[in-house]
Amino acid sequence: MGFDFGDQQPRRLTRVTPAKLATFDDCPRRYRLTYLDRPTPQRTGAWAHSTLGAVVHNALKALFDLPVERRSPQRAAALVAEHWKDAGFVDEVQAAKYRRRAQEWVAEYVEHNDVAFDPIGLERWVSAPTGGGPGGPTIIVEGRADRIDDRDGELVIVDYKTGRRQPDEYEARSAQALAMYAVAATRTLRKPCHRVELHHVPSGTVAAAEHTPESLKRHVTRAEETAADLQKATDTLAEGGDGQELFPARTGRHCSWCDFRPSCAEGQQAAPEARSWDLLAPLEADDE
Incomplete structure (x- = not known):
């Protein structure tokens, strides 16, 4: 007596982090330079x-x-x-x-802010297979969240920000990284997670959003689409494909402060080089 499994093959899951997804979305060339090319091409100094x-x-x-x-x-x-x-x-x-x-x-x-409690996670690594619908997961989302709180049995993802702008609720809701951490934390820590918060330390403001199953699903679907594209490009490169064509440079103002500007001719032509301190928020008059 035997078992007929047909021609089904185990589904290949693509491991992705929010950083990888964001990098590929922003500029496929930077993704290749960051994660695929070895030895790692020349980078700028510290910012x-x-x-x-x-x-x-x-x-x-x-x-x-x-x-x-x-x-x-x-x-x-x-x-x-x-x-x-x-x-x-x-x-x-x-x-x-x-x-x-x-x-x-x-x-x-x-x-x-209330700091008289112990977060359930600090720089906590979380991971979860997700996506795929009835056919099962297609990706494994993983990453390290700044802070994960347990508030009355529900998890809250906290991300610290120190940039020029104060984030708002829209930014918190649209942040794919926070949504992916919420999905992965639910699986890793076995507790529900819908709330995500951006804590802007310079201003002391908190931008928060409450995700629904539908909004999290939209983020997962977008992550699946990006993961499929980057995996296809990666596989084709490994088979001898042209890296320049598979991972095109997506140029713009951001080329001024890209870490891989020294290794990207297109980026050098697209925007002037920024100084390593140009993206600092201006100091107040009393600090000058």
Whole structure:
């Protein structure tokens, strides 16, 4: 007695992170340079705004690693100093000014937000097979969320922002990364997750959105479409396809500050080169 499985083959699942999906959507050429070409092509140096964002993220993570009674504004400011780096700033003077501002941001964030609880995840890796409808999953979505809170039995995805603009509810709702973290966290941590929040540390504002099953499904469908395109291009490249054609450069203003500008002739022609500190939010007059 045997079993007839027909001609069915196990479905191949594409592993994707929100960063990979966003990179491919923004510029297929940058995706290839980042994830496929080896050795990795020449990149720019550090960007000051990226350094600033990383320091704030690291300081807030370190704060929540402390016992609740030690999570004071003063300790938060000290953690910024402990994690500080000068990479990308024009000089030590500029770096020092932004260090002081970052210390103020984080101290005020701790003063005006509830930090007397333990998040269920800090820089937590979450993963989930998803998509595909009745035929089963087509992708595995995974990534590292800044913070995951457990509020009354439901998970909340928290993402810290340090950029120039204050995010709004639309940005929180349309952020594919947050939606994917919500889907993956539900699977990984076995609790429902619909709420996502963007915490803009410089202004102390919170932009929040409540996802529905339908809105999450739309994000998953878009992720599936992007994943299918990038996997097809990757497979064709591996079979000897032309990388320039399969991963075209999508040029624009963003080429000014692309990490791979030194390795992309199209990007160099599309926009002037930005300085490593040009994307920093302007300092207030008192800080100049």
